[in-house]
Amino acid sequence: MSALFTPVQVGRYTLRNRMVMAPMTRSRADDAGVPAILSATYYAQRASAGLIISEGVFPTALGKGYVRTPGIETEAQVAAWQPITDAVHAQGGRIFLQLMHCGRISHPSMLPGGASPVAPSAVRPKGQIWTATGPQDMVTPHALSVAEIAQVVEDYRLAARRALTAGFDGVELHAASGYLPEQFLSSGSNQREDVYGGSVANRTRFVREVLAALVAEAGGDRVGLKISPEMHFNDIVEDHPQETYTYLVEQLPEFDLAYLHVALFGAQVDYHALLKPRFHGAYLVGGGLDQAQAEAALAGQRADAVVFGSAFLANPDLPERFRVGAALQAPDKDTFYTPGAKGYTDYPFLLVR
Ligand SMILES: Cc1cc2nc3c(=O)[nH]c(=O)nc-3n(C[C@H](O)[C@H](O)[C@H](O)COP(=O)(O)O)c2cc1C
Numbered sequence: 001m002s003a004l005f006t007p008v009q010v011g012r013y014t015l016r017n018r019m020v021m022a023p024m025t026r027s028r029a030d031d032a033g034v035p036a037i038l039s040a041t042y043y044a045q046r047a048s049a050g051l052i053i054s055e056g057v058f059p060t061a062l063g064k065g066y067v068r069t070p071g072i073e074t075e076a077q078v079a080a081w082q083p084i085t086d087a088v089h090a091q092g093g094r095i096f097l098q099l100m101h102c103g104r105i106s107h108p109s110m111l112p113g114g115a116s117p118v119a120p121s122a123v124r125p126k127g128q129i130w131t132a133t134g135p136q137d138m139v140t141p142h143a144l145s146v147a148e149i150a151q152v153v154e155d156y157r158l159a160a161r162r163a164l165t166a167g168f169d170g171v172e173l174h175a176a177s178g179y180l181p182e183q184f185l186s187s188g189s190n191q192r193e194d195v196y197g198g199s200v201a202n203r204t205r206f207v208r209e210v211l212a213a214l215v216a217e218a219g220g221d222r223v224g225l226k227i228s229p230e231m232h233f234n235d236i237v238e239d240h241p242q243e244t245y246t247y248l249v250e251q252l253p254e255f256d257l258a259y260l261h262v263a264l265f266g267a268q269v270d271y272h273a274l275l276k277p278r279f280h281g282a283y284l285v286g287g288g289l290d291q292a293q294a295e296a297a298l299a300g301q302r303a304d305a306v307v308f309g310s311a312f313l314a315n316p317d318l319p320e321r322f323r324v325g326a327a328l329q330a331p332d333k334d335t336f337y338t339p340g341a342k343g344y345t346d347y348p349f350l351l352v353r
Contacts, residue, residue, distance in 0.1 A: 003298040004291075004322060008050065008305050010282040011221035011258025013094055013169060015050030015305065018298060019319050022263070022286055022309035023053040023098040023172065023226070025069060027337040028344060033058065033071030034080045040087040041345045045316035047093030050305060053172050053224075053261070056100025056179075059159030060152070061112045063180065065102025067132055068339065072097060072159045078166045085167030096170040096224060097163040099156060099214075103180030104141035104189065105234045107131050116142040118152070120184045120206070121191040125235040149196065149206065152180070157213035160223075170222030170258060171214055173207070178234025181207045182227075185244055188237025200240065200247045207248065211255050220256035227260070228287070230267035242269055249278045256281070261307060263287040272302050291322050317349045326350055 008018050028036040043052055058064040058071045071077045081097075088095045104119035109131045111117065119141035128135040144152065160171045175181035183189040184206035190197050196205050207225075214223045229245045230238065238244065249260065260279045263286040264271055276283045285297050286307030294306035312318050314331035321328060335343020 002295055002322075004295060004306070004319070008282060010051060010305065011170060011223075012219070013051075013258075015094060016092070017050040017319055018305040019049050019294075019322070020284055020286075020305050020307045021046050021049040021052040021312040022307045023056055023100075023174065024309055024313055025055045025066060025337065026344060027066060027068035028339060029068050029070035031068070032076065033061070033064065033069065033073070034076050035070040035084060037080075037083070038341060038345055040084045043084055043095060044087035044091050044093075045345060045349075046312055046318075047088045047091035048317060048319045049093065049312065052088060052093060052095040053307075054095060054097045054168070056098050056174055057159075059099050059101055060155040062115060062118060063101030063103070063155070064110050065100075065106040065117075065129070065179070066337075067110065067130065068337075069100075072099075072162050072166065078162050081163075081166035081168070085169075089167070094169045096172050097166075097168040098172045098174050098226070099159055099163075100174040101152065101156070101180040103183045104138070105129065105179055107136055108139065109133070109136070116140075118142050118144050118148070119180070120144065120189060120196060123189050123191060125178070125189070127235060143192075146194065146196075149209075153206075153209045153213050156210045157217050160214045160217040164218060164222075170224065171218060172224040172226055172261065173210055173214060174226050175207050176226050176228035176231060176263060178231070178236040181210065182236055185238070185248070186236050187239040188235070200244050203244060204248045204251065208251055211252075211257070215255050215257075221258050223255070223257050224259040224261055224284075225252070225257055226263065228263045228265060229271050230269070231263075231265050233265075242274065245271065246274060246278065249275045253280060258282065259284050259305070261286065263307065276302065314347050316347055320350060324350070
């Protein structure tokens with residue numbers, strides 16, 4: 001039997017298989033960040049994954065960066081997540097919530113009181129962001145003070161607490177794709193001269209402080225970390241990615257995390273070879289995998305579990321399709337971020353099951 005279908009220990013959980021659904025923003029929430037009722041169906045349809053990682057969820061309204069994304073801050077948001085986690089659990093699945101604070105990848109039109117987006121330094125990202133009125137240039141962010149950084153860390157901690165209240169099995173810190181944690185890690189966006197900038201120890205400090213806060217709430221065995229070295233998404237410029245990520249991963253034993261999730265997109269270096277031997281929890285590999293590549297990664301012990309994004313989006317019964325060798329449905333990019341059921345809960349299952 002393919003290793004895809006064997007159980008694996010991830011933190012405190014024994015997953016029934018090694019196929020993980022990647023975190024994917026789907027923009028079906030309302031303007032108050034309350035997830036849609038339909039999301040219970042969407043996630044339950046995909047609950048045959050060993051683990052679902054939710055779409056990116058803002059821990060605080062100041063961390064929102066995209067229209068119709070959900071939060072885990074208000075009582076209404078927490079209450080709306082509960083039937084979603086219940087629906088996944090009713091299918092025997094597991095679901096972690098991804099904490100995504102967008103930092104400078106945002107726009108005042110999406111933030112409370114028209115606030116400026118926040119970042120380690122006042123460095124404006126190149127490019128545009130999709131707002132309620134269409135694409136707009138990104139703005140120069142507000143550089144967080146040390147006291148404000150402490151507040152953001154606290155926001156993450158409280159968000160983790162609320163995620164557990166809402167029934168999630170754990171939380172993943174999104175430290176990839178150019179959002180706030182990666183803005184601290186990267187020399188281009190982090191030009192601070194205090195204890196949060198400069199040396200690799202300082203640039204990784206924010207991520208380490210957030211992890212400590214999440215672990216204090218949930219226990220390390222319910223916390224995961226996602227990184228994507230050299231992804232360069234959202235105008236990330238890194239002078240020393242190998243040094244940064246090696247150092248960061250070498251600091252992780254003290255947190256005793258459930259997993260490290262590394263999604264690579266055209267990196268020049270084999271980060272899996274670099275990072276996996278340095279990490280002691282479950283090592284999750286993602287980024288453009290097909291079934292054969294995933295099986296090879298497991299067989300070669302380059303991964304403990306494998307992460308699929310768009311394939312899970314378009315194939316709710318992906319594990320079953322892999323098992324029987326069925327064709328995969330192609331994802332419809334036009335409905336990735338549009339409201340409603342189309343391209344969300346209407347991808348067919350195999351007819352013969
Ligand atoms: C529609 C869509 C939304 C995504 N949103 C997120 C997100 O909210 N958080 C995140 O960490 N990655 C996000 N990603 C990236 C995926 O988690 C994953 O890393 C990526 O899709 C590569 O995996 P794949 O080639 O199997 O799709 C998104 C990807 C897609 C296709």
